[in-house]
Amino acid sequence: MFDSLTDRLSHTLRSISGQAKLTEDNIKDTLREVRRALLEADVSLAVVKAFVDQVRERAVGQEVSKSLSPGQQFVKIVQQELESIMGEANVPLELGRKQPAIILMAGLQGAGKTTSVAKLAKYLREREKKKVLVVSADIYRPAAIDQLETLASEVGVDFFPSHSSQKPVDIANAAIKHAGIKFHDVVLVDTAGRLHIDENMMTEIKDLHKAVSPQETLFVVDAMTGQDAANTAKAFHEALPLTGVILTKVDGDARGGAALSVRHITGKPIKFLGIGEKTDALEPFYPDRIASRILGMGDVLSLIEEAERTVDKKKADQLSKKIKKGQSFDLEDFRDQLQQLKQMGGMGSLMDKLPGMGQMAELAKGQASEKEFGKLEAMINSMTPKERRKPELITGSRKRRISAGSGTQIADVNRLLKQHKQMQKMMKKMGKKGGMQKMMRGMSSMMGGSGGMGGGQMGGPMGGGPGGSFRK
Numbered sequence: 001m002f003d004s005l006t007d008r009l010s011h012t013l014r015s016i017s018g019q020a021k022l023t024e025d026n027i028k029d030t031l032r033e034v035r036r037a038l039l040e041a042d043v044s045l046a047v048v049k050a051f052v053d054q055v056r057e058r059a060v061g062q063e064v065s066k067s068l069s070p071g072q073q074f075v076k077i078v079q080q081e082l083e084s085i086m087g088e089a090n091v092p093l094e095l096g097r098k099q100p101a102i103i104l105m106a107g108l109q110g111a112g113k114t115t116s117v118a119k120l121a122k123y124l125r126e127r128e129k130k131k132v133l134v135v136s137a138d139i140y141r142p143a144a145i146d147q148l149e150t151l152a153s154e155v156g157v158d159f160f161p162s163h164s165s166q167k168p169v170d171i172a173n174a175a176i177k178h179a180g181i182k183f184h185d186v187v188l189v190d191t192a193g194r195l196h197i198d199e200n201m202m203t204e205i206k207d208l209h210k211a212v213s214p215q216e217t218l219f220v221v222d223a224m225t226g227q228d229a230a231n232t233a234k235a236f237h238e239a240l241p242l243t244g245v246i247l248t249k250v251d252g253d254a255r256g257g258a259a260l261s262v263r264h265i266t267g268k269p270i271k272f273l274g275i276g277e278k279t280d281a282l283e284p285f286y287p288d289r290i291a292s293r294i295l296g297m298g299d300v301l302s303l304i305e306e307a308e309r310t311v312d313k314k315k316a317d318q319l320s321k322k323i324k325k326g327q328s329f330d331l332e333d334f335r336d337q338l339q340q341l342k343q344m345g346g347m348g349s350l351m352d353k354l355p356g357m358g359q360m361a362e363l364a365k366g367q368a369s370e371k372e373f374g375k376l377e378a379m380i381n382s383m384t385p386k387e388r389r390k391p392e393l394i395t396g397s398r399k400r401r402i403s404a405g406s407g408t409q410i411a412d413v414n415r416l417l418k419q420h421k422q423m424q425k426m427m428k429k430m431g432k433k434g435g436m437q438k439m440m441r442g443m444s445s446m447m448g449g450s451g452g453m454g455g456g457q458m459g460g461p462m463g464g465g466p467g468g469s470f471r472k
Helices: 003-017 024-040 045-059 070-086 113-126 142-155 168-181 199-212 227-239 257-266 287-294 300-310 313-324 331-343 346-352 358-367 370-381 385-389 396-406 410-430 435-447
Strands: 101-107 132-136 158-160 186-190 216-222 244-248 270-274 282-284
Touching: 003 024, 003 070, 003 287, 024 045, 024 070, 045 070, 045 257, 070 257, 070 287, 101 113, 101 199, 113 132, 113 142, 113 186, 113 216, 113 244, 113 270, 113 282, 132 142, 132 168, 142 158, 158 168, 168 186, 168 199, 199 227, 216 227, 227 257, 244 257, 257 270, 331 370, 331 385, 331 410, 370 396, 370 410, 396 410
Parallel strands: 101 186, 101 216, 132 158, 132 186, 216 244, 244 270
Antiparallel strands: 270 282
C-alpha cells in the first residue's frame, strides 16, 4: 500500500529535510511535487488542496523559521498534516454496555463485505475476547449465506442460520434474540451488497437500521476504487448514519488515495484496514502509523504488536538459549524461522514496517513470496532429521534425492544451503557487540541477487549498493 506515494514523497522531502533555511522558493517547489504526488495517488482534489494549504500556512510561519533544523521541521509538519487528514488517532469500536452489541455492515457488492464480517468476528473473538454471533440478512444471494456459514466455522464464531425466503428485519431480530439467550457479546449483521446506490435497497437497509438500532454501522469499501471509495462512502452516509469505515483490499492499492480521502470527505473515521484475503488480515487503522509508512519511516509499533501475536515464544526462547550456548543454528531452526515469517505476512510485510526499508521491502515482496517460502520448506521437509541437524552431510546423491522429493532443482537445494550458512553466521553475530546491525547487513545481502532469496547485493539504505550505509 502507498508504494508509489511513498517513493514520490520520500524522494521529494529528502531534498528539503537537510535545508538549513527554508525560502518561499524551495517550499513552493516542494509543495508542488507533494501536490502532484498526492493527485497521482488518486487523492481527492479537495483533500489535496486542503492539505497543501495547511502545510504552506504552517511552513511559512514562526513554527519553521525559529526551528534549529527547518528542513526536518517541514517534514514533521507534512507528517502531522497527513495524520490530521486521516483522523489523527485510532477510533476503536464503540460497543457500549448494551448486550449484545450490534454491528451492522453495509457496502457495495464486491467490496469484500462478507469476508470483512468474518475478519472482524475473528478480531473481536481473539483480541477483544468477545463471544460473537454472525448472521446474514442478504436474502438476494443464498451463496452469501453459505459463504458466511463457512467463514464463521473457519474463524471459530457462532453462525445464526437464515434463508432467502425471510425478511432482513425478521432475520436480524431473531438473531439478536438468540444472542441474548446465549449470552453473546456481539452480533455482526451482514447485509445485501448493492451494485450502486439503489433507492429500494437503501430503503431496505434504512428499515433494518431502524429496527435493530446498532451501536456501530460500518461501511465496507474497496480501497482500489481510489477517491470513488470516499464519494461512495459519503453517499451512503447521507442515507445511513455511518459510524466508521472498513477499507478493504488495501494490500492491492499501491496508490493510497482512498485512505487519505475517506475521513476528510465523509467525516467518518476509518476503523480497520483489510490487508489480504486471509481471515486474520485485518488491522486497526492508526493514522500516525500510516503517515509514518507513507513517508518511508516504517511502522515499528505495528511490527511489535504483530510479533507479540504471532511469534511462538517457546520456540523463540529455545532458539535464543541454543545460540547463547554456542550451539549451531540448524535447518530445523531455519524452517521454524521461515514459518514465523509466513505468519507475520512474509519478508515483504516485515520490511515494509521497518524504517528506511522501502526499496528492500519491494525486493522482498517480489522474491520472498509465499511460493518461495513453500519451496524452501518443501526442501527441508524432504531431508532426514540427521541431514537437518548436520547440513554438511548433504552432498551429491543426497541433493538429488532432496530435489526430487520436493519437486525442485539441485540449484535450489544449493541455494537453500547457502542461505542457511548465511543465517548461521547472522545468528552467531547477534550475541556479539553490534549484533543486530550485523544481522541486518547479512539479511540485506541474503535478500539481494537473482534466483529467489539467494545471495548478491542490493541498493538502498541497508544494502551494499548505491546509497547503502553498509559496505562489504
